Amino acid sequence: MSNYIQIGFTKKTHGIGGELKVVVEEPYEDIFLEADRVFLEIKGVKQPYFIKSIRGGGDLIVLFEDVANREEALTLQSRAIFLPENELPEEALIPAEETSEHAHLVGYLLLDQALGPIGPITEVIEMPQQEMAVVQWQGREVLVPLNEQFILAVEEKAKTVRMDLPEGLLAL
Numbered sequence: 001m002s003n004y005i006q007i008g009f010t011k012k013t014h015g016i017g018g019e020l021k022v023v024v025e026e027p028y029e030d031i032f033l034e035a036d037r038v039f040l041e042i043k044g045v046k047q048p049y050f051i052k053s054i055r056g057g058g059d060l061i062v063l064f065e066d067v068a069n070r071e072e073a074l075t076l077q078s079r080a081i082f083l084p085e086n087e088l089p090e091e092a093l094i095p096a097e098e099t100s101e102h103a104h105l106v107g108y109l110l111l112d113q114a115l116g117p118i119g120p121i122t123e124v125i126e127m128p129q130q131e132m133a134v135v136q137w138q139g140r141e142v143l144v145p146l147n148e149q150f151i152l153a154v155e156e157k158a159k160t161v162r163m164d165l166p167e168g169l170l171a172l
């Protein structure tokens with residue numbers, strides 16, 4: 001059983017041809033650009049997606065094989081992108097002693113100051129710049145940055161994380 005490392009995430013669809021905008025963390029960009037396939041987590045299972053094309057500057061725009069239109073691409077929005085650990089060069093791996101600062105928040109209810117309850121945190125994903133909470137919101141998985149400037153309070157007894165999220169963040 002291979003361990004997977006998250007290297008980035010998909011954002012929104014791009015156009016009508018099935019393309020998706022993706023963000024790849026800087027240490028993994030070259031590896032991503034060379035990769036013939038990556039793994040996306042769908043319903044808790046990491047599934048391979050073969051890369052047909054990658055283009056774009058700031059935001060990369062990716063077309064996966066077997067994703068023919070916008071409707072199919074919509075199901076892949078806001079998904080973590082993984083590669084097997086054994087396919088990453090040693091220098092790209094973040095040392096294990098840098099443990100997750102927010103891992104204990106899994107299971108806590110995320111509350112937004114404006115929107116109220118968002119949903120339980122199902123996973124905390126480590127990215128080189130910051131940690132992201134994975135939350136089910138309005139029937140889809142969203143990534144919320146666990147950034148100190150957004151966190152108002154963590155209530156251990158109530159198992160809640162109160163946040164002041166930037167407007168529109170959950171729509172990404």
